[in-house]
Amino acid sequence: MQHATPAAPAVRETLERLLASETFGRSERARKLIRYLVEREQAGEADRLKGFSIAMDVFGKDGDFDPSTDAVVRVQAGRLRELLQQYFANEGIAEPVRIAIPRGGYVPAYELNAIRLPEVDEPALQAEAATLSGSAGTAEDTPAAAALPATVPSVARHLQFFWMAIAVVIAMLGVLILRQGSGALLAGGNMPATADPAGLTASITPSPMSEALPLVYIAVKANGPDASRVAASLRAGLSGFDTIDFIGRDTVNKVDPVTSATSFIFDVLPGPGAGDITVELQSVATGRVLMSRNLTAADSAPSAVEDRMAGILSSALPASGTIYSYIEQAGIQTALTQCLLLNDKYYLDQNARTHEAAYRCLETMANSGARSSLVYSELASLHLEAVNDHYAYPPDATIEKAVTFAHRAVQMGPTSPYAHRAYGYINSRLGNADEALRWMRKAYDLNPYDLAMAAAYGYGLIFAGRYAEGTPILAHAVDASSGHPTWWDFGLFAGEFMLGDMNKAAIASTALRTTATKSHYLAARVIGARIAGQNGQARKLLDELTAQFPKFAANPRATFVDRKYPADLTERLVGALRAAGLGNPS
Secondary structure, rough: OEEEOOHHHHHHHHHHHHOOOOHHHOOOHHHHHHHHHHHHHHHHHHHOOOOHHHHHOOOOOOOOOOOOOHHHHHHHHHHHHHHHHHHHHHOOOOEEEEOOOOEEEEOOOEEEEEOOOOOOOOHHHHHHHHHHHHHOOHHOOOOOOOOOOOOOOOHHHHHHHHHHHHHHHHHHHHHHHHHHHHHHHOOOOOOOOOOOOOHHHOOOOOOOOOOOOOOOEEEEOOOHHHHHHHHHHHHHHHOOOOEEEEEOOOOOOOOOOHHHHEEEEEEEEEEHHHHHHHHEEEOOOOOOOEEEEEOOOOOOOOOHHHHHHHHHHHHHOOOOOOOHHHHHHHHHOOOHHHHHHHHHHHHHHHHHHHHHHHHHHHHHHOOOOOOHHHHHHHHHHHHHHHHHHHHOOOOOHHHHHHHHHHHHHHHHHOHHHHHHHHHHHHHHOOOHHHHHHHHHHHHHHHOOOOHHHHHHOOOOHHOOOOOOHHHHHHHHHHHHOOOHHHHHHHHHHHHHHOOHHHHHHHHHHHHHHHHHOOOHHHHHHHHHHHHHHOOOHHHHHHHHHHHHHHHHHHOOOHHHHOHHHHHHHHHHHHHHHHHHHHOOOO
């Protein structure tokens, strides 16, 4: 990076693109915090950026706020730093200005962005290039990609991996063209619901390639009990995620030209300080570092390491995480990873268009005989969403069909957390609270490192009326996650609301504003605005609710009862909407 100071307009333009990005679209708190910090600093008020003033201005704390007992500012600043790192490593990699919040304070720092290759001694570069040109033979002749030294790789090695990746991409595109015709190449995450419904899966015969998931390896390059504990926790976590294939060997022994483009490696390295451990995620094909987290001795202690690793893995491995974001941006999706990306887009922006795109993609794979339990578990959940929200596609959606998909998912993946979660979701919709919790608890037990499974279990507890048990679990998942679907925030709103923490309920409700197509989400925002004393905003949202969802507005209780909400939650929500001014809910 260059160290010249960027001009103020460039900083503001970067900030606006960052706020509109998908990375930050999942966290209202992070958007609010980064806007406040940058705008105050740009206004010459850097001296105001202290924990106390941030707590009051951004998070609505009062004069009794005590930073020694309330860590909201420190926690949210930590999450913001992670999101900034994720954004500038992925969506914002070409941004002319990079924004950071240095540790130890809250004043933003800015740097001009420039892509620089590692500096290599010229004679050494020429010698290595000559060696490569003289022996560009088979894959067996190629050095192991994941056995990379801890030092910075040479330019020649970068170029070698780069051209290999290009060759793999070209080969994959050639296969797609032959199988599907050029129309498949036009499909993407933003395709309209009326476009080729299957996206990249149209006319694909099920094969290991079409259902391939990212391959993930581990390389342990640090010694000592802390490093061993981190590596053991990393292995345990990786083995539980359905969205990747974990290769148990510690390193990649040979470069596989077919799979290296979608292969990744977690390096466990000595950290910058005594007792520190650094965990880095790299692309095997390019050597690019996609994520880097430093763990202090306290982070890698037995009581903390699993929780810290859950946050890292939940940021990297799901379809909303770093690996899938890299795959999408590089254009190297398989049919299955493309469907999972579309599925994730639906849960981030829940509407009929995004639902149909995801459903048709997975449906095409299922109709072609897909063998992945993920196809059927996610179809089960999407099918139930169609029942709940009366989507036009698929026509005549029924809970029975959702059960059929979930049953097949469990048969094909008896240890799949996703399959068990889908079954739990369906049982919750059927009003079988005990059975729903049994399945969701099993999903959580199968992979306690996946914050999404913890969130589903907490959500299930809340909507079974066990608010005191479920709310802390869901709140912890929200706090530990860099980004998450809006249903987490709705569940947290309901839990905090029923526990009587109205401030936390109001904060959770503000995160629902990115999804305007759910009547109960909009109702939560009305209640949250009322709680926060924003009566004008509450009135505006109430008018929007009445206009968009007249059936709900006429009888909100019917919707809550239909969704099998606990009776006490239903009564409290109806009462709160009445207090906010909704006309005579029955």
